[in-house]
Amino acid sequence: MRKTALITGASCGLGYEFSKIFASEGYHLVLVARSEGKLYIMKEKLEKAYGINVYVCAEDLSKENAAKRVWDYVQEKKITVDVLINDAGFGDFGKFASSDWEKQYSMLQVNIAALTQLTHLFLKPMIERRQGKILNLASIAAFMPGPMMSVYYATKAYVLSFTEALSVELRGTGVSVTALCPGPTNTGFAKSAELGKSRIFKAFEKTTARSIAEYGYEALMTKKVVAAPSRKNKLTLLAVRILPRAVVRRIVYMIQK
Numbered sequence: 001m002r003k004t005a006l007i008t009g010a011s012c013g014l015g016y017e018f019s020k021i022f023a024s025e026g027y028h029l030v031l032v033a034r035s036e037g038k039l040y041i042m043k044e045k046l047e048k049a050y051g052i053n054v055y056v057c058a059e060d061l062s063k064e065n066a067a068k069r070v071w072d073y074v075q076e077k078k079i080t081v082d083v084l085i086n087d088a089g090f091g092d093f094g095k096f097a098s099s100d101w102e103k104q105y106s107m108l109q110v111n112i113a114a115l116t117q118l119t120h121l122f123l124k125p126m127i128e129r130r131q132g133k134i135l136n137l138a139s140i141a142a143f144m145p146g147p148m149m150s151v152y153y154a155t156k157a158y159v160l161s162f163t164e165a166l167s168v169e170l171r172g173t174g175v176s177v178t179a180l181c182p183g184p185t186n187t188g189f190a191k192s193a194e195l196g197k198s199r200i201f202k203a204f205e206k207t208t209a210r211s212i213a214e215y216g217y218e219a220l221m222t223k224k225v226v227a228a229p230s231r232k233n234k235l236t237l238l239a240v241r242i243l244p245r246a247v248v249r250r251i252v253y254m255i256q257k
């Protein structure tokens with residue numbers, strides 16, 4: 001029997017690539033994002049190309065109870081979710097003091113609250129069936145403080161910490177959880193985070209969304225807990241471990257500002 005993957009942030013970037021990979025592996029899909037039109041175009045293409053069922057659940061995950069509405073949609077359609085990809089997320093570049101509070105609050109809702117509630121809702125039935133896989137999109141940013149993107153880096157540190165802790169609680173349940181931690185990747189992220197003025201996206205070579213999604217798929221299937229693609233990212237992580245924290249935060253500031 002075909003399995004079903006629910007993918008948030010499916011309308012573009014990494015989520016879009018994950019959707020194509022899962023479709024090509026024969027999974028039915030539940031696609032979640034705000035851009036309903038884009039999701040319906042994907043539905044048409046993917047159903048035709050792979051003979052799968054694609055369900056569209058257009059939701060703004062920054063809104064109150066959005067995760068619960070996604071859950072209710074899935075219950076109403078009597079769908080069993082085997083794989084949950086918590087991909088939806090965004091950043092915001094600039095000093096916290098002069099930032100737009102509404103954007104910061106939405107970021108907390110999408111990157112943290114919705115991801116956590118979706119995990120909470122879908123985890124229990126996975127444990128009951130003794131099978132299931134969850135992938136949470138963290139970032140290389142999860143490993144360090146991020147001056148000029150302070151809230152974003154902190155949200156990703158939350159995702160990493162939450163996922164690692166959960167992975168221990170889930171031992172022996174048949175359910176796995178993976179934190180994917182990419183570095184700069186070529187998607188719509190830079191635009192939505194208004195990273196135009198930051199050096200970070202200019203300083204680092206960007207990876208393609210496809211290669212990160214392929215790496216993430218593999219890490220999920222092999223039940224890796226923390227998955228940091230690329231040798232350059234691994235070197236960054238080594239430097240973060242070795243250098244004093246005060247030096248790390250100043251370096252991140254120098255690169256980002």
Ligand SMILES: NC(=O)c1ccc[n+]([C@@H]2O[C@H](COP(=O)([O-])OP(=O)(O)OC[C@H]3O[C@@H](n4cnc5c(N)ncnc54)[C@H](OP(=O)(O)O)[C@@H]3O)[C@@H](O)[C@H]2O)c1
Pocket residue numbers: 008009010011012013014015032033034035036059060061062087088089090091110137138139140181182183184185186187188189190192
């Ligand atoms: N690109 C990078 O360099 C990079 C590096 C590390 C980690 N990441 C993480 O990877 C994930 C995917 O980002 P991406 O790079 O693929 O960026 P992207 O191209 O901007 O895609 C973001 C996705 O999230 C969805 N989304 C944003 N706000 C939402 C909301 N309020 N409600 C529902 N869906 C929402 C967007 O769909 P709609 O606009 O249609 O709602 C879109 O599908 C994020 O969690 C990001 O933090 C990215």
